[in-house]
Amino acid sequence: MTTEVRVPTLGESVSEATIATWFKKPGDAVAQDEMLCELETDKVTVEVPAPAAGVMGEIIAQEGDTVGVDALLATIAAGEGAAPAPAAAPAAAPAATGGSVDVMVPTLGESVSEATVASWFKAVGDTVAQDEMLCELETDKVSVEVPAPAAGVITEILAAEGATVEAGGKLAVMTSGAGASAPTAAPAAAAPVASTGKDVENAPSANKAMAEAGLAPGSVAGTGKDGRVMKSDVQNAISAGATAPAAAPAPVATARPASAADDAPREERVKMTRLRQTIARRLKDSQNTAAMLTTYNEVDMTEVMALRNEYKDLFLKKHGVKLGFMSFFTKACVHALKEVPEVNAEIDGTDVVYKNYVHMGIAAGTPTGLVVPVIRDADTMSFAGIEKAIAEKGARARDGKLSMDEMQGGSFTISNGGVYGSLMSSPILNPPQSGILGMHKIQDRPMAINGQVVIRPMMYLALSYDHRIVDGKGAVTFLVRVKEALEDPRRLLMDL
Missing domain, CATH: 2.40.50.100 (RNA polymerase II/Efflux pump adaptor protein, barrel-sandwich hybrid domain)
Structure with missing residues (x-):
């Protein structure tokens, strides 16, 4: 009995991959679910496990080959395993x-x-x-x-x-x-x-x-x-x-000529990888295609921090996940998107596509770069559900286990540069989305409250938006609604 090893589903709009590595060769014994090879797409690495135990048969697609979805990669013969393929044969070929x-x-x-x-x-x-x-x-x-x-x-x-x-x-x-x-x-x-x-x-x-x-x-x-x-x-x-x-x-x-400028020996010139060139081009395309504009505001985090400190232990005990700030911001954005739906829309040719859902992209830093996993239907989720989804997606992102499907289909994005100490920035849109919210560092600042100068934990917020479909009034209204919801979280409960 022979079992076929085929290319798995690679994700939405991804139809092909390149075989990066084979970990088995013909004649090797394999266990069920043992990793046979690794495929690379333009965004993620996909592992292909053995669909059954047996002996590795013929390898149809070699390392470096480009294969489509469901293409035949190799065959596995049923059996206990055979002696490894003779090592001396290739040398004599x-x-x-x-x-x-x-x-x-x-x-x-x-x-x-x-x-x-x-x-x-x-x-x-x-x-x-x-x-x-x-x-x-x-x-x-x-x-x-x-x-x-x-x-x-x-x-x-x-x-x-x-x-x-x-x-x-x-x-x-x-x-x-x-x-x-x-x-x-x-x-x-x-x-x-x-x-x-x-x-x-x-x-x-x-x-x-x-x-x-x-x-x-x-x-x-x-x-x-x-x-x-x-x-x-x-x-x-x-x-x-x-x-x-x-x-x-x-x-x-040392590759630079000795006759170059005095600083040349202390410089290092490294050619950009093609992937990095593509990223640079697409980011610039985003700026060239969209009429991107950024509006700013600031939010007093006192009430959110107090609420979090009061319930974080009970929240962890009941739900098994920590209560962070991201769930508050996600809820606040969902609330604001209902009032200003064009920020949650996208342009398709001469049409504007309004989304009756919120697929929230949460930017996450990884050892190899920034990725944006998507939390689907965030508008229907509880605080605990959002925190669990963020924790799970973040862990998968750091381990390089995110699939293509998990990084596509977002309708709005939140980027938190504050975790790295950023005080202010203008985030770049993630096409075809029309809005992205930038969070920043929480910093104690003197504020005038009821005629008194008091110290409050403040955060600058930035909303970058596509001015082609989002007017200034809508963008400012969105950011004000986010600010109001965070400064008085009870408004989220009453949908105000």
């Missing part, structure tokens, strides 16, 4: 003909025509084994590994790091069948990935996360097959306070 073999750019995916050479892990003259990773390419959405098409020696590299290559273009030339032993002098060239001392390449998502965090590969312990470093390992290392060695930037700094 390529004939020692000394023929020339081209290393080509693989298929990059639908509508993706070019990529950037991010890293070469081998140099000219290095001996490589068949399927050993030679380089990594970056597109707008994913990283693609390029394996060696045969065993042999690298004779020429045609596309250097940083070069832009087209799908089907030639990357390098190698001579097949020349040399069978593993390279001994080459590890220096492969240091960015293989510096752990293991003959195992890290997952592309892990390499990218380490580069963004400034971590050296050797500082992160891998939990993948044969000690392979996974993206989750990098996130755990960052959470544990891992820091990059001081000497890590040296190779980059």
Whole structure:
């Protein structure tokens, strides 16, 4: 009996993914739900578990391949497990003909025509084994590994790091069948990935996360097959306070010519990843497309803080989750959105789509960047339900476990820069949404109350909105209603 392993659902509007890593090979025994491979989309990493126990059969889609939803990845044969596939067979496969073999750019995916050479892990003259990773390419959405098409020696590299290559273009030339032993002098060239001392390449998502965090590969312990470093390992290392060695930037700094300006040796120039370029472009597109404007107000947090302090212990005891400020702000925004529905709407061509629900996006910081999980139907939830949802989504975000569905479909967003100490900011809209509320640091300030100067815990609020459908009156009214609800939380109970 044979069981098929297929691509799972990837999320709304996501139709394809790239195979980043296989953790099993033909002949390996697998247990049910054991992780077989890792797929990468433009936003999340998806693990594919074994649908049944048995023996790994044929692997249909290789690392670096682009696959669609429900595509066949591999097969699993029923059985107790067999001896691992012979290790010596691949070495003998390529004939020692000394023929020339081209290393080509693989298929990059639908509508993706070019990529950037991010890293070469081998140099000219290095001996490589068949399927050993030679380089990594970056597109707008994913990283693609390029394996060696045969065993042999690298004779020429045609596309250097940083070069832009087209799908089907030639990357390098190698001579097949020349040399069978593993390279001994080459590890220096492969240091960015293989510096752990293991003959195992890290997952592309892990390499990218380490580069963004400034971590050296050797500082992160891998939990993948044969000690392979996974993206989750990098996130755990960052959470544990891992820091990059001081000497890590040296190779980059020395790449500048000695005749450059005096400050050049102390500068580090790193090319933006294609993913970061895409993020930058989309943020700028948001500013260029929407008529974005920001209005400000401030809120006295005295009553909310007093109410929270009074009931936080009982709240935790009954609901099993802490009572935070986010549930108050979520409730206040839901209340204000009912009065000013255009802030909860979006533009679709020449139509305005009004939402009769509130899918609240809550921006959350993670070791690898900012994500916005969505709490669906927040307008129907209690304080406890909102706090539980925020806690659960936040934990999944930090662990890199959010699915595409969990980050799509939001109708309004709250961003809390105050947790990082921000006193004032103008948040950028999250298209196609028409409004985003920026929370900030709570700071004691002298305020005039009933003719007396008193010290109150104050917070600045910022509402960025799309002026194409939200007028100034509506935006100011929304922010005033949020302020009123927070300064007198009893208004939320009475829907005032």
